[in-house]
Amino acid sequence: MIKTTNYMLAKRIIVRFAAACLFVCCFVFSGVQAYAQRDAVPTDEAIIAEGEKLFSEWACNTCHRVDQKLVGPALKGVYDRRSIDWIYQFVQNSQRLIASGDAQANAIYEEFGGLQMPSHDLTDDQVLSIMAYVRHTEENPPAAAAATDTAGDGTQVAAEGGIPSKYLNIIIGALIVVLVLILIVLGLIIGVLKKYLQDKADLDEEDQEVVNEKFDLMAFVKSPTVIGIITFLVIVLAAKNVIDGLYTVGVQQGYQPTQPIAFSHKIHAGQYEIDCQYCHTGVEIGKNANIPSVNICMNCHSAIKTDSPEIQKLYAAQESGEPIEWVRIHNLPDLAYFNHSQHVNVGGIACQTCHGEIQEMEVVKQHAPLTMGWCIDCHRNTSLNTKGNGYYDKLVELHNSNAATPMKVTDIGGLECAKCHY
Ligand code: HEC
Ligand code: HEC
Ligand code: HEC
Ligand code: HEC
Ligand code: HEC
Ligand code: HEC
Known part of the structure; x- marks a missing residue:
């Protein structure tokens, strides 16, 4: 006959085993690293600093x-x-390696849509020091987050999104699934054991009591294992938020300066539905959207709200002939070329895709990060608007005869450096 103590022992062993499984999972998830060539990358501080x-x-x-x-x-x-x-060869001259037929180089080149990484006149040691910096950053992520956000000349290179949240979410999700699975298996095993023991007629009273004991939810919730797991998850989530915060240091996205006149898009473009083009006269026809001159405001405000102090500022500006000094919000660095009519007129992209719901903003705010990565991502993912555009007919025909997916901006050269850089 099975002794109750054996039953208790079995139960305890199962619980221990479950806890051990969980911790092994945590370890496996947190430390999927340490392979072959990593050890060839130096960890000297001086080399790391050089690499950075x-x-x-x-x-x-x-x-x-x-x-x-x-x-x-x-x-x-x-x-x-x-x-x-x-790595030396690829960084120094990726095109040469690709042309040599190297399988890995060709695979990654294709994966990134045939975007040519520029050649770099760096020595092997210099490339190795960059790898040292990469390794150091990888192995000590939060401290490095702020450093990677600023380009050498002080211009800010914005990071999008932060740490790959999808991975963290997947890990957390996987942990929860594993936990639930373990609990289910545990429940099943205990159930079977219990059933077996209940069928035994020769248990004494004390044993009967233990076997028939009801599952106590509160006791379970308060058990150290469960508290430990919950604390672990909370810490992981908190750390993720802190790290995400660090990654957005210096991002211009969300920039919302106060303007010299309390002009509201919500009133003009939203409530009164004035067309964006009425004021931003360049969007369909040129590179710049243009900010309206006082004259355009005067078309209406010579008669509307004439005694409002904000409108008085318009009169003052008109009288003095000085333009209103609107604070510029969206501003690409000089080296980049962006053309509104190409996107709005030819591409058929709504202002809101890039600028957000402007017609609901009292004060305009920068909606998109305006980084190179942002431009390129959209070019990779957006199909061309070719309807009614004779210029594209031949191209589309050619493309469709070779490819199954619709023609994207990348297919007309949307990843070529010279298209966006002077
Ligand atoms: C203009 C963008 C650009 C710049 C600047 C750039 N790279 Fe790249 N890099 C890429 C792209 C895109 C790829 C993917 C392969 C391809 O498309 O050729 C890549 C691939 C790589 C790879 C191979 C990664 C892998 O998983 O195999 C390494 C290593 C690399 N780059 C290092 C560097 C280093 C170091 C620098 C600076 C000295 C640098 N890159 C500058 C765009 C760039
Ligand atoms: C009545 C004129 C008027 C209309 C209509 C109007 N805007 Fe504006 N817009 C302005 C003025 C004036 C500014 C500069 C002051 C400010 O930023 O609020 C501006 C600023 C902007 C900016 C920021 C420019 C910068 O500095 O980077 C964007 C983006 C913009 N408008 C988009 C739109 C869109 C999209 C619409 C249509 C939904 C629209 N505007 C309709 C007058 C107008
Ligand atoms: C097509 C007509 C039209 C144009 C053009 C126009 N506005 Fe207006 N504006 C209005 C209307 C209508 C109101 C709302 C009046 C009300 O609240 O009764 C208004 C309200 C305002 C107000 C709020 C005034 C207050 O005290 O409540 C400001 C400030 C203003 N406009 C600035 C501008 C500026 C700056 C421009 C030029 C960039 C401009 N408006 C162009 C029609 C226009
Ligand atoms: C594909 C993305 C995209 C679309 C679509 C787009 N814009 Fe822009 N817009 C930008 C970028 C990028 C800048 C910054 C340009 C620069 O600094 O050279 C900008 C700047 C502006 C500015 C600041 C002044 C200027 O001339 O650069 C205004 C105003 C503006 N946009 C209005 C609009 C309006 C109105 C529409 C819709 C009719 C629109 N934009 C559609 C990306 C876009
Ligand atoms: C919302 C999506 C989107 C974003 C964001 C975007 N573009 Fe584009 N871009 C397009 C589309 C669509 C076209 C193709 C228009 C056409 O049919 O010619 C295009 C075309 C271009 C072209 C012409 C390419 C060629 O081969 O003729 C240039 C240059 C360009 N974009 C620059 C930029 C720059 C610079 C940025 C970032 C500041 C940017 N774009 C952001 C969608 C986007
Ligand atoms: C679709 C448009 C687009 C294409 C294609 C593009 N860039 Fe850019 N690039 C930009 C924009 C916009 C910026 C500025 C944004 C920023 O500073 O984050 C930029 C910034 C840069 C910078 C940074 C300059 C600095 O001072 O920080 C370099 C270097 C660069 N690009 C190189 C390249 C190279 C090399 C290629 C070709 C492989 C390329 N770009 C292709 C849009 C583009």
């Missing part, structure tokens, strides 16, 4: 983050996927 300097001097950070995909792949763990020698 080169990483921004050579503008690697325009296209790469350590932890997330941007224009190019996330660099973390690249020394786990490739040989060090391969």
